[in-house]
Every structure is written in structure tokens, then in C-alpha cells.
Amino acid sequence: MTILITGAAGFIGTNLCKTLLEQGKKVVGVDNFLTGSKKNIAFLHSFPSFSFIEMDITDPLSAKKLLSHPIKEIYDLACPTGVDNLIQMPLEMLFASTIGVKNMLDLAEKKQARFLFASSSEVYGDPKITPQTEEYEGNVNPLNPRAAYEEGKRCAESIVAAYCRTRRVDAKIARIFNTYGPFFSEKDTRVIPQFLSQMKNGREPEIFGDGEQKRSFLYIDDLIQGFFLIMNKGEIGQAYNIGSEEAISINDLARMLIQAASKHCSIKHLAQDSLDLHNIRLPSIKKMEKLGWKKTVSLKEGLNKTMRFINEQLN
Ligand SMILES: NC(=O)c1ccc[n+]([C@@H]2O[C@H](COP(=O)([O-])OP(=O)(O)OC[C@H]3O[C@@H](n4cnc5c(N)ncnc54)[C@H](O)[C@@H]3O)[C@@H](O)[C@H]2O)c1
Known part of the structure; x- marks a missing residue:
């Protein structure tokens, strides 16, 4: 088969x-x-x-x-x-x-x-x-x-x-x-691969909005x-x-990833993305x-x- x-x-x-x-x-x-x-x-x-x-x-x-x-x-x-x-x-x-x-x-x-x-x-x-x-x-x-x-x-x-x-x-x-x-594509712009790629390139994870929006x-x-x-x-x-x-806030997710990566970095907040304003799913x-x-x-x-x-x- x-x-x-x-x-x-x-x-x-x-x-x-x-x-x-x-x-x-x-x-x-x-x-x-x-x-x-x-x-x-x-x-x-x-x-x-x-x-x-x-x-x-x-x-x-x-x-x-x-x-x-x-x-x-x-x-x-x-x-x-x-x-x-x-x-x-x-x-x-x-x-x-x-x-x-x-x-x-x-x-x-x-x-x-x-x-x-x-x-x-x-x-x-x-x-x-x-x-x-x-x-x-x-x-x-x-x-x-x-x-x-x-x-x-x-x-x-x-x-x-x-x-x-x-x-x-x-x-x-x-x-x-x-x-x-594993196996996220390098072109992937979703939140976890984004944070991982930012940290890999020596940058801090960048969050749109205050980071209190929750996802699972x-x-x-x-x-x-x-x-x-x-x-x-x-x-x-x-x-x-x-x-x-x-459900977890994006701020907490970034903190957990920083810990999993054994990095010492802060989190950067950017203006809210108008395409990502949905309530929690x-x-x-x-x-x-x-x-x-x-x-x-x-x-x-x-x-x-x-x-x-x-x-x-x-x-
Ligand atoms: N990963 C998630 O969290 C998630 C959540 C909800 C739904 N999905 C769905 O699961 C599926 C897989 O998601 P993923 O995370 O692996 O996404 P992905 O972008 O990593 O993979 C999608 C793949 O489909 C290929 N593709 C796109 N259009 C095609 C076409 N017309 N013909 C042949 N190949 C084509 C892309 O090149 C890519 O390799 C998608 O349908 C997505 O909508 C994923």
C-alpha cells in the first residue's frame, strides 16, 4: 500500500x-x-x-x-x-x-x-x-x-x-x-520558528503587541x-x-524558549500586527x-x- x-x-x-x-x-x-x-x-x-x-x-x-x-x-x-x-x-x-x-x-x-x-x-x-x-x-x-x-x-x-x-x-x-x-522550514514566519530564527541570529525574540495575547x-x-x-x-x-x-501568553512562550535555548536575552515588543488581532483560539x-x-x-x-x-x- x-x-x-x-x-x-x-x-x-x-x-x-x-x-x-x-x-x-x-x-x-x-x-x-x-x-x-x-x-x-x-x-x-x-x-x-x-x-x-x-x-x-x-x-x-x-x-x-x-x-x-x-x-x-x-x-x-x-x-x-x-x-x-x-x-x-x-x-x-x-x-x-x-x-x-x-x-x-x-x-x-x-x-x-x-x-x-x-x-x-x-x-x-x-x-x-x-x-x-x-x-x-x-x-x-x-x-x-x-x-x-x-x-x-x-x-x-x-x-x-x-x-x-x-x-x-x-x-x-x-x-x-x-x-x-522539528523540521520547520527556514522560510516559516509563524511564532515559534520566528523566535528560534531570531535567537539563532543573535537577536531577541520580537513580539507584536504587548505579548499578553494567548495561544495554544x-x-x-x-x-x-x-x-x-x-x-x-x-x-x-x-x-x-x-x-x-x-493556553499560554506569547510573552511566556518567548521566556520558555529562551530558557530551552539556554540564552540570556530580553524580549522586544513591536507594534501590533493588524492581521493578527484575533481572539484566542x-x-x-x-x-x-x-x-x-x-x-x-x-x-x-x-x-x-x-x-x-x-x-x-x-x-
Ligand atoms: N503547522 C500548523 O500549526 C498548522 C495549523 C493549522 C493548519 N495547518 C495546515 O497543515 C498543512 C501543513 O502545514 P505546515 O505547517 O506543514 O505548512 P508548511 O508551509 O510548512 O507546508 C506546506 C507545504 O505545502 C507545499 N505547497 C503549498 N502549495 C502547494 C501546491 N499547490 N502544490 C504542492 N505543494 C504545495 C509548500 O511548499 C509546503 O512544503 C497546511 O495545509 C496548513 O494549512 C498547519
């Missing part, structure tokens, strides 16, 4: 490929390197059961080339992410989430492959309730620049649900909340175990929140708990593991 991973050269994709290959699975990774990096996946080529195809999932002709592979599972992760990319690549976000998702669902239908779509907590937009349950419909303005990502993911979920209802595709949705760990962070290994549970035990056409219920994980999932890695442990990985890479 072959497993297809789109967005394989990104942060989650690289970790997912590695886990599956270590389990002895056959993996085909695809990526167009829009935000992912060749460097990230270089080590995966040492696994004989790994193959890689450079392609854009929005291109239907390239997608057809995948038909020759005996694909039985698809993890569709390909999409640019991050606040900076809302300005730089809104159309790429929307097209990966619509045309790209359609192409990959067509492939799933033809190959009778099971399908997991990587959605996001951003489908809740600027939420009016905390924590967010999967039933919460969200609060999104389609004309806001952030909507390229938020509405893209919402539309993708609708496409997935429609393929389940009308084409009998076995597809499920993971609504991912902030996740961190899940270690990558827990996310991947959640993916497997959703793929294997989740209900067709259903969405599952997956994230940490433990915190998942209700009751649905995932019913599948048997629970978080196993604390934030402190996860940050230490991430730092160890970075230090090993530097050496």
Missing part, C-alpha cells in the same frame, strides 16, 4: 513522511516548494520506500500522473501558511484549498483511497466562543485579507463533505490548531498520532479539532478524546525536544 502526502516538504509533511517511513510504509511525497524546502526532505531519500514528485496539486495534468501509483491513503497538507503569506500568496492559498483539494479528491475517488484533509482552527475566524467545538460555525469576513486562508479552508471542508456525500469518498477533516516541532501549541508527534486516529477511526465527512487545550477536544486521543508531550518537553533537534542540526 502506498501513502500519498501532499505538502511533503513542509513542516508537518516532513514529520509525517518520516513517521510513516519509520513504520515501514511506502510513501510518495509531492510538493512544489512554494513554502517548503528541498533541504527539509533531503534525509528522506535515504529510505528506499520513499519517492518524491515535484508538482503543484492545482495542476490537473500533474495530478493525473499520480494515477499510476498504488495509492490507498492520501494526506492532503499542501497549502501555503503563515501571516506574511496572507499578503504574499493569497491566491495560492485559495487555489490549493479549492482546485488542489478537488484534484486530490478526484484521485482518491479513482484509487478508492482514504483521504485526510489538513484544515485549520482558522475556519473559526475571530471566534465569539472559547473553547471552539466542531459545531461552532465561526466568524469570518470573506473580504478581510485573512480570508484567503480562512475561507480557503472553509471551502475545502465543504468540497470534502460534498465528495463524501455525492461520490462516496472516504474522507475526514483534521482542524489543526498551532503545532510546532501542540507538539508534532501528538498531531501525527491524531492524524492516524482520524484516518482509521474517524467518521466519514466529519471534522475533528486537534490541538492543545493549554482554543480547541474543545472532546471529539478527539472519543477516538482515544490525548496530548502526551507538555510544552516544556516539546520545546526542549525542538531545541535539541536544532542544536543537532547546527552541529
